[in-house]
Amino acid sequence: MTTMTETSARFREFKMPDVGEGLTEAEILKWFVQPGDTVTDGQVVCEVETAKAAVELPIPFDGVVHELRFPEGTTIDVGQVIIAIDVAPGSGDAPAPAAAQSQEPVEAPAAEAEPKGRTPVLVGYGVAESSTKRRPRKGVSAAPEAAAVAAAVQAELNGHAAPAAAPAPAPAPAPAPAPAVPAQPGAQDGGRPLAKPPVRKLAKDLGIDLATVVPTGKDGVITREDVHAAAAPAATAPVAAPAPSQAAPEAPAAAVAPASARETRIPVKGVRKAIAQAMVGSAFTAPHVTEFVTVDVTRTMKLVAELKEDKDMAGVRVNPLLIIAKALLVAIKRNPEVNAAWDEANQEIVQKHYVNLGIAAATPRGLIVPNIKDAHDKTLPQLAAALGELVTTARDGKTSPAAMAGGTVTITNVGVFGVDTGTPILNPGESAILAVGAIKLQPWVHKGKVKPRQVTTLALSFDHRLVDGELGSKVLADVAAILEQPKRLITWA
Template sequence: MTTMTETSARFREFKMPDVGEGLTEAEILKWFVQPGDTVTDGQVVCEVETAKAAVELPIPFDGVVHELRFPEGTTVDVGQVIIAIDVAPGSGDAPAPAAAPAQEPVEVPEAEAEPKGRTPVLVGYGVAESSTKRRPRKGASAAPEAAAVAAAVQAELNGHAAPAAAPVAGAPDGGRPLAKPPVRKLAKDLGIDLATVVPTGKDGVITREDVHAAAAPAVTAPVAAPDPSPAASEAPAAAVASASTRETRIPVKGVRKAIAQAMVGSAFTAPHVTEFVTVDVTRTMKLVAELKEDKDMAGVRVNPLLIIAKALLVAIKRNPEVNAAWDEANQEIVQKHYVNLGIAAATPRGLIVPNIKDAHDKTLPQLAAALGELVTTARDGKTSPAAMAGGTVTITNVGVFGVDTGTPILNPGESAILAVGAIKLQPWVHKGKVKARQVTTLALSFDHRLVDGELGSKVLADVAAILEQPKRLITWA
């Protein structure tokens, strides 16, 4: 018999780490291993999403996966054990995996039980190896309950009266409704009682769509006399389907939740001022075309954003007071002698703002390489929390969406953000004549607590002047 000491020495637990600065929780997006898999030190075992980014977690020791404590889609507090590893496999019988804390097992009808000897997958999914039956519930066995619910739903869809003993929604005989943990969490987030949800899944299991349908506003219909026809009996199901297609409710969490909180905090903390300038960037576009053919720029992506970024860095060098932060706690203005240039990036998980560290020290080829790497990493969802921390000034390129300009909100902790509009061919007075020129509109938002109108205007005017005459990158640098 294995003692507690032996068990402790044999099994090692890996806790959810703080993958960012002071983050308190993360959602498990995907497991890359299952119980019984062999893992090695440094191997990525799962991907989690924090309030800042998706991060892959490596395991810090060798062994065999004994237990996954939480299923995918679960939000776990930092410090909670998420996986147990058998670091000495073959040294004796391993104890049965402990029940996952605060997690509810998926209820699998007996008719759908997994075959004996099959390795269980995530905790809360499937059944233990020692049994092919799930825990019986109060009142009756699982199979009759599931069959009763399924029969009721099928009868409703077929236009027949449901058997009197089978409720259409809720749980049979007062038991717990059938639903997987992620569905239960969704129902909890939306404030939906699962006992009131009509299940449409196999064997009476409640699906995510069922929960969303229950959350949608009820479709109001005029009261009419009872109609025994099949068409009348199909009305409730049709109403639910109609309601479910009118709205989709998405829980606010992860990156989206962090964005919302940061934007509200910034908008109602820093007094924003936005200034605009429209500028002829024809010469900048010619420079971009020339740089694409330059052998020194081979292997890096050259585009207008590169020149705009360099122009902003030169403008900051000429007006260093704009590169600062407001320290509310100490009532100080903190001037930064470095520029961590943020680039707003739209990703499937929402807007993120990774930054190029010490961008002010980079040559044009180095800046181009850093921009390319930043964009690729963001699109792949691999941006680390560290890459989004410590920014000082940001650029947001709304022009890629065909937008002329905007009033951007400051990234929290930063003093200024430059919005770049679409570059379009427009009539423009050039050398006394109206000609077709490449034109764009720039918008600079800044924190008026530490950047006054004169300073903000100088920065914006310098950026515009460089884009109009790119040779100033040399004469002003």
């Protein structure tokens, strides 16, 4: 199975591919196209966030956008259809979008044949059939009012006005009896509460039964604010009873004051979910040991100031992190056994003869750890350029999954937040992580006298299965010695 299916000779569907290494879901961050837009082979149609990074998805064929299956902010499984493309526009009347036939997206029909003559452009084309199993939908007959609202909801999700042929009727003075509908748990008057798919997902995440929510939207549609109001404890107002029907009068907007909300629940997904899983796995798998050393880095700070004026470093960013990174690389060269990994399956220690140096970066989407490939082979200007590119890409949210794979050791600079140091948790699969604290002017004994000096505290956490206390101490002591006397970058390199 590929990431696209062919529903007819005219329409093709594009499925969410595995853009990383075995990822199972992604969140649609932004659509760059809307129904009616013309697209070409290789054009980026949306940006999605996986557990590792934000990734842009290109469409692998030409045509006109017929339907967007999911709105922005929706988390979808790998293998689900996300967009339908009319590859032969103007050849006849298009069928109604699948999502417009109900109030939430439905599973696309299975592919009858795979498109030929196209080389996949993304990693992971060919998702297993079993990865996208979904429960079958139950048949539901909707009232005319519900059908009109559903059409309006879908039109809003697709980014255009509802068809003129199906306007939503004005609210009647009294609700008309609704046709018989199969009973569903939590339904109002035997029918399903009206809400857009993102609102249904929000209610599910917050554990709210939509049948108990008082709708305040037009025609009895439940809004996000209604769900939040139902989730928030009412400090000054009694809890509102469920509406007797979908056509009940609108509830007061201030039924629950915003000030009464004492909690905010944030769904754990994307990068944050991956961080949580990785840190739990690392903390309870690898036996961590952390050692500390406080060091005078006055000479390192002078070297940084001199390098900023050096013409060979023009165009690159020079800061203390650059010298610290180089110091760690030299320490690893002097103690290569620290650069290793634990192979649990084969019960082997895998020593690495290369260093992919990870740099922990705080981004709006959470903590990520991209790494500089083969950092041990880079000169100081090359290392500075790589660091600058890594930081810029991370801040822009454009770090690729490949850039975060294969790290061997990591540096985390907690000093930028003004703290002295910390006890960092290993990045999964790595042997050591160096935390760098804030560099502060402190009283220090220098040449027999107490003088103000630039001082920082380093912390090295390591996997005690791979690194014993002696080896870990040697690595940390070497880094400290280089930062105290930067000329050792030459004599020890």
